[in-house]
Amino acid sequence: MRIGQPGRPLDARKDELILQAGRELLLRGGPLALTMEAVARASGVSKATLYRRWPHREALLEALVLREAQPLLSMLEGTPTDDAGLAAKLEAFLDSMLALMGQPGYRAYLQAIVALPQQQADLQRIWWLGPHQTMESVAALLRRYAAAQGRRWPAAARDAETLIGMAIGLEQARILYRQRPWRADARLRRRLIRAVVASFLGRRSAGIAVCEGNVGRG
């Protein structure tokens, strides 16, 4: 909590109050609970100030999703110079992703997402800025890494999804069925992720070699 820090501009402090309140509302009650009214009330910020900063609730919702996704996405920035560097980046990312899913609030959030009525535009927004963008960022990292070595990673999007699926396994199902999410255990989670990434990159190297040998046959 950095509220009330001396020397911090008033607007930044109010932003923080608003975003904290919005996050709480979203996690507990899902998108339907995120109204400008409720955010103003929960944050103690006037509606005039709230609307000056975010002109409509969709803008605030997007800011909230991006704020949750940002720490994950920033882990995927840069271009590693070798396999070990790529592995370290992917491991750190997957570890944080699973830690996020293991949080107590995550199930309530899923519950709220699933309960949304059909055609809810919020769902589309959250999907694109959250899971979809995260998957795309993993794919972009794989492509950059291959390019830096003068190669290509042709199925980067599919491979990114496969990697994420390998790490998640049945963990999301465990959460939906209220089983103990064992990947919440940091030590087990790290061991699993190391194995998953090693396995993923091992296959990939073989794949690229075979791939280059087959150029022109497709």
Added chain:
Amino acid sequence: MRIGQPGRPLDARKDELILQAGRELLLRGGPLALTMEAVARASGVSKATLYRRWPHREALLEALVLREAQPLLSMLEGTPTDDAGLAAKLEAFLDSMLALMGQPGYRAYLQAIVALPQQQADLQRIWWLGPHQTMESVAALLRRYAAAQGRRWPAAARDAETLIGMAIGLEQARILYRQRPWRADARLRRRLIRAVVASFLGRRSAGIAVCEGNVGRG
């Protein structure tokens, strides 16, 4: 529909009516919608007959879950004699699993599961007889296969979960967020699954599949 088949015993026909009605209730409204009252009404079978066959709703719920899981589980029976046989078995299983998840009713079912109140014993039942048992059956197949070759598959449980995760990828998330579940497309799904299983079993053809690439991502 085999109702009214000549020569079929009355009890079997009534069982079928009950199970069909129970399945509909479960898929549309989740476990809470599955009451003996509702099943009797929807099936047109008397409550006396219903209770004679299943003494309580939990027994009926278990029968329903097992009936859904059975086709998947039966695909995992037997012991293949070579890698190609193991791959064929795993491919058939994963294909059916993803086809099941791509059904229109699946999201409503997830929604009902997620909405269940805390401590619902039904969740535990469905988890154990459904997803958990399925995962265990894949692990058992891997162990039998290794044993038939005089080897061991030490991390069979973890590997079974990884394989299932690879095949699912973000598909469950797509369903939760009401995105188009692209693995509902039978042709794309089969190509993806072939690549996933080949990669899982560590065959070189994995690379070729990656090369042909873009499975499902267009």
